Amino acid sequence: MPRYGCGIAIAALWLSLLFSNCVGKQNESTLQLQSYSHAILNGSKSIWSNKDLEVTVTVNADDVEDDDDGAKTDRHEALLAQSSIIYGLIEVANASNVNAICHAQLKHVQRSILNKQPWALKALDASGGKSSGFVFGQNFWLGSRDACTSIQRPLGITLSKHYKRNMHNGLITQQSPFDMDYRVIYLRHKSPWQVELKVMSEQIIHIGLCLPSSCHSSEIQQLASDYVAGSFKDSDIFELEPEVLYVKDLKLRDVFYERLSFKLIVGFVLATCAFMLCAQQLSVAKQLPADGHVDGAGLAPVESEIWRALHFLLKWRPLQSFVSCYDVARNWRRIVATRENNCTEIPLLNGLRSVCAICILFFHVMWYMYFTVHNKATLLAYGEHIFFQYISSAPLLVDVFFTISGFLQTYNFLRNSKQLQAIRENGSLANVKLFSKLLFHRYLRLVPLYLIVIGSVDLVFAYIGDTSVYHIFNRFDEICSQHWWRNLLFIQNLFEFNDLCVNWSWSLACDMQFFLLANAILFLYVKHPKSAKLLTIAGLLGNIVWSFGIGIKNNFEFSFDIVYGTGTEIYISPFVRVLPYILGSIVACCLAERRVSYTLSEGQQRWLWHFSLFVFLICIYSTMKRDFGYMLTVSLFSLGRICFSLSVCWMIVGSATGRGVWWSRLLEARCFQHLNRLAYAFYLLNPMIISLIYGLTSSSTHADPFTLCIACCGFTLVVYLASIVFSMAFELPYSNLSSLLLSKPKTT
Structure with missing residues (x-):
């Protein structure tokens, strides 16, 4: 009996350690199927805690190298390296060509893809790849901008709990542990295997990628240059000879509002609206009785003074003639x-x-x-x-x-x-x-x-x-x-x-x-x-x-x-x-x-x-x-x-x-x-x-x-x-x- 009791204690200890290990690994992979939760699917709660989604920026180089060595044993890695542009970019990233935060997050994306975490697979799926139709002008390898956005802002979709679904719970609700942005890389190619029409610029390949926000556009451009000169070139049957032109983050620059055209358009529109209002006031004044007057009754004091001043100015005959040109009703007729x-x-x-x-x-x-x-x-x-x-x-x-x-x-x-x-x-x-x-x-x-x-x-x-x-x-x-x-x-x-x-x-x-x-x-x-x-x-x-x-x-x-x-x-x-x-x-x-x-x-x-x-x-x-x-x-x-x-x-x-x-x-x-x-x-x-x-x-x-x-x-x-x-x-x-x-x- 003592031996039997000791065996039970050892077995219990072993099971508890195994269970804790499984729970810890679930943070690395969501392949373990969970029971369907309607609340999780519809976004009312998450299977991921904030602690689970945190990413430590300072990464031990030895640990990263060990993780990389482990990832290379994955049966999908070789295929991804040849077929996926985003995966190829991540592989050429190192501490010398990107900043530390970007490097750590890119490697986290790589591990998460290999471990099949939903948010990472969504990033992989949202990124563009080589498309069919290249011969006749398919140069848009854009992926999905909306899918990349949904990694951070889950889709607001309500699904019925009465149907059993063959899907992972995190596909809709799981968010990335750090900010992700959609970027577009533009390459000029020289392929003899595409019909060249000589009409505008048609030899520009557009590649959409869902990447961490911490990676600067200049760093992504450098990564793209390294990638197209390496593994991308090795699998290039169409002889593209690509040249990276630039990268866009698709964000409106602040200089847009400082453009002279913006100021002129706003000023011209405001002046036109003012003249139209004056024309309307003039039209109303002409419809008043001969002994009528505009006193601004019923208006606030400031509005009343503005109304009186406007009425006084519009008594000037040349201004009346000019303002009448903007009469909306007359122009409509x-x-x-x-x-x-x-x-x-x-x-x-x-x-x-x-x-x-x-x-x-x-x-x-x-x-x-x-x-x-x-x-x-x-x-x-x-x-x-x-x-x-x-x-x-x-x-x-x-x-x-x-x-x-x-x-x-x-x-x-x-x-x-x-x-x-x-x-x-x-x-x-x-x-x-x-x-x-x-x-x-x-x-x-x-x-x-x-x-x-x-x-x-x-x-x-x-x-x-x-x-x-x-x-x-x-x-x-x-x-x-x-x-x-x-x-x-x-x-x-x-x-x-x-x-x-x-x-x-x-x-x-x-x-x-x-x-x-x-x-x-x-x-x-x-x-x-x-x-x-x-x-x-x-x-x-x-x-x-x-x-x-x-x-x-x-x-x-x-x-x-x-x-x-x-x-x-x-x-x-x-x-x-x-x-x-x-x-x-x-x-x-x-x-x-x-x-x-x-x-x-x-x-x-x-x-x-x-x-x-x-x-x-x-x-x-x-x-x-x-x-x-x-x-x-x-x-x-x-x-x-x-x-x-x-x-x-x-x-x-x-x-x-x-x-x-x-x-x-x-x-x-x-x-x-x-x-x-x-x-x-x-x-x-x-x-x-x-x-x-x-x-x-x-x-x-x-x-x-x-x-x-x-x-x-x-x-x-x-x-x-x-x-x-x-x-x-x-x-x-x-x-x-x-x-x-x-x-x-x-x-x-």
């Missing part, structure tokens, strides 16, 4: 108003502008989402399909706007008999003043909204440049801070395409330059008609010759890479793009002066309308085959643009003379009057909004026809709503002011 078309108008222009603006937005969706697309080659291949030709050829639609601008500039100028008489009677100095006046009013109508968009683009790209997971190729925040003055002078299209601030605004610069040139020739036309005509014809012929020459010099073809590569020399060049403006001006001159008279039967008119539409569509779809060879391509490019502009001119002339067919009547619908008033804001805003929304996504975009159609419809609605706000705040008030100044009687 002006935007949404529609009326019957009259004989002095060209109603087709409203529909033509609106439809072309929407088609250009569709193109911008494809273009400004490009930096997020992981099947870039497929996206460009869609552009050569017949269904997407109206989108991929949308840049040609800019010629529609140039044709309309040239036509209206000349047509309205020649129909203003008072102005023509004044020019004939004026001397050179007086005509220079009149020319400057016309330029000032055009500048006043265009620049305020344009300036706000430039500032907004600067802020948007500074924001996504810091916080987006993507490498931003066009850093407009950096470009605009240096070259904003080019945009305000409307000369940005005379410089390199990649150096453009707000690069889609090149057409505004062209239009302003053409406006100056056309006005100069029209002033000359009033004084010396023959000289102006000869100069115009010479300009037209010279442009055709120039287009041929520059196209042949650059081996121009319709392929996307050539079109992009010749952006500076051809696409944004005013010397090439002036052709439709000249043709529109010539047709307007013939119509205004009634130089051409013709009598057509109703059938002939219908035939010409349908023929013009046929030519228009043929020009749009002529780029379906993009490998004609540069000689044939240049010929098609030069002569095709002439036919394209002339087809638009016939539509304009037909509408101006009251003719039309069923599809032209659709373009003359009253709803397009409203959309046409928003066309300027619509054009300026859509690339910025598209870039912002795609830049805020945290996973790459897969381009396919269905999602592209949905995206285009969605962006059309979003940009339309934004255009109403921006137009009412920053366009219409200054248009009203311009009209006010033009109608102001001269004082002597």
Whole structure:
């Protein structure tokens, strides 16, 4: 019996030691399955105590080495070292290339991964790895930003306790014992095994990693450089030859709020809101009875004094006129108003502008989402399909706007008999003043909204440049801070395409330059008609010759890479793009002066309308085959643009003379009057909004026809709503002011 009792005591002691050892090991691994606890799963309590989750920063080097030796015996270690980027980075970390805290925490992550702790496996799972689809542009190995965030902030998800779940309890609730951040490493590769499109920057690999916050970005960049030169290179079948460019922590820098554009935008918005409030006060005051007065009754003393002072200031007539330009109610009525078309108008222009603006937005969706697309080659291949030709050829639609601008500039100028008489009677100095006046009013109508968009683009790209997971190729925040003055002078299209601030605004610069040139020739036309005509014809012929020459010099073809590569020399060049403006001006001159008279039967008119539409569509779809060879391509490019502009001119002339067919009547619908008033804001805003929304996504975009159609419809609605706000705040008030100044009687 004593022996039996002694045996029991020894067995009890041995079991107690074994149990304590198991409990201690559970802090190292959660592989031991526990009974399901609904409270644990739903976050009301944790299986980990704070003490268990503490990490000692000061680590004994011998202990770490022993732990590493033990980890190497794990059957998963070799596989992780070859397949996992985050694990490979941790392996190359040592006390010499990272700080002590970072080193200790990285090694803790490594041990926890090998011991299969839920929080560590979530970090491993949240980190990116090599993805399929590399050949056609999959350079986004982003992992999951949300999954990395959930390591510190568990998902607020409630799951029913009535179901048995085959999962570890800590997957949802277990938190990391130290702060973890999502970082993105950017590598430039030189792989010959990826389709190189030569369109923007496509050879940048994005790698998202969930790493301890104590590791600085510079240290992570050094770790990445060491890793890609070692084990990563050994398993690289695609011959990447990667070069680490930089690392982002996706946090907005404090300097964002110190940007000049931020201060200007805030000041401009506050001033606009103040003027709108003043306009509202003025409108209320005008509705009071003649003997009524504003005494601020019912307001606090300070508010009452402000109200009285405002009312006193608004009694000044010039200030009343200025403030009235910001009247929200009046501007709203002006935007949404529609009326019957009259004989002095060209109603087709409203529909033509609106439809072309929407088609250009569709193109911008494809273009400004490009930096997020992981099947870039497929996206460009869609552009050569017949269904997407109206989108991929949308840049040609800019010629529609140039044709309309040239036509209206000349047509309205020649129909203003008072102005023509004044020019004939004026001397050179007086005509220079009149020319400057016309330029000032055009500048006043265009620049305020344009300036706000430039500032907004600067802020948007500074924001996504810091916080987006993507490498931003066009850093407009950096470009605009240096070259904003080019945009305000409307000369940005005379410089390199990649150096453009707000690069889609090149057409505004062209239009302003053409406006100056056309006005100069029209002033000359009033004084010396023959000289102006000869100069115009010479300009037209010279442009055709120039287009041929520059196209042949650059081996121009319709392929996307050539079109992009010749952006500076051809696409944004005013010397090439002036052709439709000249043709529109010539047709307007013939119509205004009634130089051409013709009598057509109703059938002939219908035939010409349908023929013009046929030519228009043929020009749009002529780029379906993009490998004609540069000689044939240049010929098609030069002569095709002439036919394209002339087809638009016939539509304009037909509408101006009251003719039309069923599809032209659709373009003359009253709803397009409203959309046409928003066309300027619509054009300026859509690339910025598209870039912002795609830049805020945290996973790459897969381009396919269905999602592209949905995206285009969605962006059309979003940009339309934004255009109403921006137009009412920053366009219409200054248009009203311009009209006010033009109608102001001269004082002597």
